[in-house]
Amino acid sequence: AKDPRERYPDGDALADDLERFLRGEPPQGIPSPRARFPLSAALVALGVITSLAVGGALLSGAEELPRSPT
Structure with a gap:
């Protein structure tokens, strides 16, 4: 990282994160995308949610259309 605030403070912090990674746990040194980009995530x-709501409304409305007898 170019910004020093985004780097590990020392080798021990890096080693701790590597151990977490090997145990299958999320690393502590890397913020989640939701934390880094809250507006984008929202x-x-x-x-x-809007797509699911519109799709559900369209599907439920399509089932209620009257069918002409053939």
Whole structure:
């Protein structure tokens, strides 16, 4: 990382994160994408929820259409 604030403070912190990774745990030194980009994460979640709601409304409305007898 170019920004010193985004680097590990020392080798022990890096070693701790490597041990966490090997145990299958999330590393502590890397913030989650939700923490780094909260607005983007919220917009993606809103888009997914809206898509599901619109899709569900369209599907339920399609089942209620009257059918002409043949």
